[in-house]
Amino acid sequence: MGVSAGYLGSLMVLKKMALVGDAMSHVALPGLALGLLFHFPVFLGAFAVLFVSAVVIWYLGRVTRLSFESIVGAAFTLALAIGILMISDKLELLESLFGDITNVTILDTIAAVVISITAILLTKMIYKKLVLGMISEELAVSKGINVSQTDLLYLLLISLVVAAGIKIVGSLLVGFLVAVPAASAKNVSSNLLKYSVLSSILGAVSASSGVLLSNYLNVQSGPMVVISGITVFAVTVALRWKTK
Amino acid sequence: MQNSNDYILKVSNLSVRLQNQTILENVNFKVKTGTTLAVLGPNGAGKTVLFKALLNLVPYNGKVEWEGKVKIGYVPQNIAVSDIPISVKEFLSIRNGSEVASHLEAVRLDAKDVSEKRLGILSGGQLRRVLIAWALVDNPNVLLFDEPTTGVDIGGEEPILVMLNELKKSKKMTILLITHDVHIVNEYSDYLLALNRCVTFFGEAKEIMNPAVQRTLYGETVCVGAPQR
Numbered sequence: 001m002g003v004s005a006g007y008l009g010s011l012m013v014l015k016k017m018a019l020v021g022d023a024m025s026h027v028a029l030p031g032l033a034l035g036l037l038f039h040f041p042v043f044l045g046a047f048a049v050l051f052v053s054a055v056v057i058w059y060l061g062r063v064t065r066l067s068f069e070s071i072v073g074a075a076f077t078l079a080l081a082i083g084i085l086m087i088s089d090k091l092e093l094l095e096s097l098f099g100d101i102t103n104v105t106i107l108d109t110i111a112a113v114v115i116s117i118t119a120i121l122l123t124k125m126i127y128k129k130l131v132l133g134m135i136s137e138e139l140a141v142s143k144g145i146n147v148s149q150t151d152l153l154y155l156l157l158i159s160l161v162v163a164a165g166i167k168i169v170g171s172l173l174v175g176f177l178v179a180v181p182a183a184s185a186k187n188v189s190s191n192l193l194k195y196s197v198l199s200s201i202l203g204a205v206s207a208s209s210g211v212l213l214s215n216y217l218n219v220q221s222g223p224m225v226v227i228s229g230i231t232v233f234a235v236t237v238a239l240r241w242k243t244k
Numbered sequence: 245m246q247n248s249n250d251y252i253l254k255v256s257n258l259s260v261r262l263q264n265q266t267i268l269e270n271v272n273f274k275v276k277t278g279t280t281l282a283v284l285g286p287n288g289a290g291k292t293v294l295f296k297a298l299l300n301l302v303p304y305n306g307k308v309e310w311e312g313k314v315k316i317g318y319v320p321q322n323i324a325v326s327d328i329p330i331s332v333k334e335f336l337s338i339r340n341g342s343e344v345a346s347h348l349e350a351v352r353l354d355a356k357d358v359s360e361k362r363l364g365i366l367s368g369g370q371l372r373r374v375l376i377a378w379a380l381v382d383n384p385n386v387l388l389f390d391e392p393t394t395g396v397d398i399g400g401e402e403p404i405l406v407m408l409n410e411l412k413k414s415k416k417m418t419i420l421l422i423t424h425d426v427h428i429v430n431e432y433s434d435y436l437l438a439l440n441r442c443v444t445f446f447g448e449a450k451e452i453m454n455p456a457v458q459r460t461l462y463g464e465t466v467c468v469g470a471p472q473r
Contacts, residue, residue, distance in 0.1 A: 014328055128338050131330060135363075136323040139378075141301050142316075143339070190362055191331040 001165045002177060004116035006185070006203020008123050008161055009178035010196045011130050011154065013186055020068050022175025023076035025162050027053045029083025029171050036087060043111065046166050050159035053079070058152045083171075098170035098222040108167055115164040119157045120200075126150050131192065169207075169222040180229045181206055187236035202232055252277040252314060252386060252418045253298070258306035260290070260297050267293045268304075269442045275435070277311070280412065280419040282433035282449055284461065289439045291422045292321065295388050298420075314386055317379030321390035321422070325363040325371070332366070332374055333359040339381040347377040352407055368395030372404055380411070387411075389421040392428070405432050426452055 012021050031049030035042035057071050064071075104112075133140040133147045140147050158178065165174040181202035182195075189195035210225030217224070253275040260268040268290040275281050283291050297304040299318060310316075336344045345355035351373040358370060366374065372392065379387060392408065393401040409432055412419055423429060429436055429452045436452055438445035438461050451457045 016327075131328065132338055134328060135325055135330070135335075136320050138296070138299075138301060138320050139318070139323070142299055142318050186329060189329045191329055191360070192334045195329045 001112050001116055001161070002181070002203035002205070002207030003200045004119045004161050004203075005165060005174075005177035005207075006181040006199040006201070007120050007196060008154075008158055009180075009182040009203065010185065010199035011123070011127065011182075012158065012178055013182040013199075014131065014134055017068055018179040018183065019175075020072045021158060021162065021178035023072040024050060024053070024158065025166065025171045025174040026076040026083075027072070027079040028163055028166055030079050030086060031163075032166060032171065033083050033086035042167060043108070043163050046171075047160060047163035049079070050163050051156060054155040054159045055152070058155055062148060098172060098220050104167055112164045112167075115160055119161050123154070123157055126153060127196065130154055169225050173222040173226055176226050176229060177203060177207065180226075180233050184229070184233040184236040187233075187240040202229070206232060250276050252311045253420075254307070254309040255298075256307040256309075258294075258297060258304055258308065260293050260302055260304045262293070262302065266441065268297070268439075271306070271439070271443055273437050273443065273446050275418060275420065277418055278412075278416055279434040280421065280432060280449075281435045281437055282429040283420065283422045283437045283439060284424070284429060284452075285439035285444075290441055291439055292390055294439065295390060295420070295422065298388065310386075315382060315384040316386045316388060317382075317384035319372075319375045319379045319387065319389045319392070321394050323363075323371075323375070328364065330363055331360050332363060335363055335374065336378060336381070339378060343381075347381055348374075350380060350411070351377045352403070353377070367400070368397065369400035369404060372396055373407075376404075376408075376411075380415075383415070385415070385417055387417055387419045387421075389419060391422050391424070393423075393425065408432070 009018075009021060012018055028046035028050050031045035031047065032042045033045070034040075034049075035045035053075055057068065057075060060071050061068055129140065129145045129147075129150050132143065133145060133150060137147055162174050162178065165177055169177065182199040184202050185195050185198035189198055206229030207225055210228040211221050213228060214221040214224035251274045255271055255273050258268060258271040259266070271294065273281075283294065285291050293302060295318070296302040298308055299316065300308075332348070333344050336347055340347070344359060348355040348358060353370065353373050358366070358374070363371065363374065372395070376387075376389075379389075387408075389408070392404055396404060405428060408419065408421075411417060421428070421433070429449050433449035436445060436447060436449045437443065444460055445451070445457055447457075452461075
């Protein structure tokens with residue numbers, strides 16, 4: 001999960017949509033709530049809501065020309081409110097918001113691995129197209145790239161990864177995994193290959209070290225993943241400052 | 245649709261309307277093969293939109309007829325690279341990864357010196373040359389160049405223009421360039437298209453030095469090589 005979130009997040013940071021990843025994790029909450037209420041896998045509920053939301057947000061962005069941040073900002077606050085109202089059990093709510101790796105089953109693990117690999121492979125296919133679209137939409141379109149469709153596909157892949165990560169780190173913190181490892185990598189990368197690979201590695205390091213530490217300290221995994229990742233971020237900031 | 249052999253581009257009654265505003269209206273001109281057309285006009289005149297219409301990047305009414313086997317290279321005015329960690333080699337590899345060094349040499353850049361550098365730290369002149377290299381990757385016979393010397397310091401402008409001229413002769417290219425620079429129009433262009441939503445002047449580039457033409461373009465005589473009154 002850390003690898004895929006880091007890899008996909010590398011594009012999110014370049015597109016200046018780092019907070020969108022965080023907001024989208026909150027948008028998943030009503031879907032999570034539906035899974036808990038009707039006893040089906042929460043990942044499916046989360047992904048279904050995220051999928052629909054991603055399409056609606058993408059469409060509204062194209063039609064209204066409002067920024068993704070504005071539209072997602074409105075959507076996530078509404079979704080958070082609805083989700084909290086729907087989940088009445090405090091323990092389930094806490095687990096939804098902060099995750100609990102001790103409740104992750106073998107099936108959840110296999111699903112997360114399959115989703116991660118799929119998301120990485122599909123993103124790799126459109127990575128350069130997305131980057132070219134960020135550099136110059138005119139150059140991208142003149143090269144025959146459908147920028148709008150590529151953006152939508154990317155949003156859907158982010159939805160997939162966010163939905164899969166919610167069970168482990170929770171909806172409040174999964175946005176961290178798609179933003180901070182990539183931001184750390186950007187501090188110390190001089191080219192795209194190094195940046196994308198390092199984002200993946202730092203995502204894996206944040207996730208795995210956080211989980212190991214949470215196990216050792218007997219605390220929740222989500223917050224430890226964040227603390228681990230922020231430590232890495234601080235180190236890269238110091239390295240960047242030192243080389244200036 | 246085929247043009248006569250002399251013309252690589254024919255534009256007839258071109259109009260562009262974007263977001264309920266008329267940007268271009270009834271634009272007509274032709275471009276002879278192997279020549280350089282300078283497109284001049286004040287800010288907001290529709291120059292960049294004209295290029296986008298020629299590239300079919302915006303919807304338009306009217307006709308844009310390119311000669312059948314045309315291949316177009318496009319160099320935009322601005323690109324956003326300051327915050328993206330992408331090297332020159334990676335950027336050019338998006339189009340063709342196998343001949344990065346030769347593309348850079350074609351624009352007088354030392355591949356060993358620049359290929360691993362981030363696009364965002366290049367000088368204005370170097371970035372312009374990399375964008376030209378990008379445009380030249382698949383050997384176009386037409387180059388659309390939006391403001392060739394934007395972001396280039398005064399000393400760096402002339403070498404880029406000389407290089408463009410040489411490329412034009414060696415590769416037998418037709419060049420359309422947007423400029424505000426009278427010097428570029430006078431020294432490096434064959435024809436001039438002046439725009440201000442519609443065509444205000446179309447003719448030989450040396451006419452830019454004619455006071456009457458300057459009055460039409462700028463509203464008053466510009467004292468650059470023009471006879472004093």
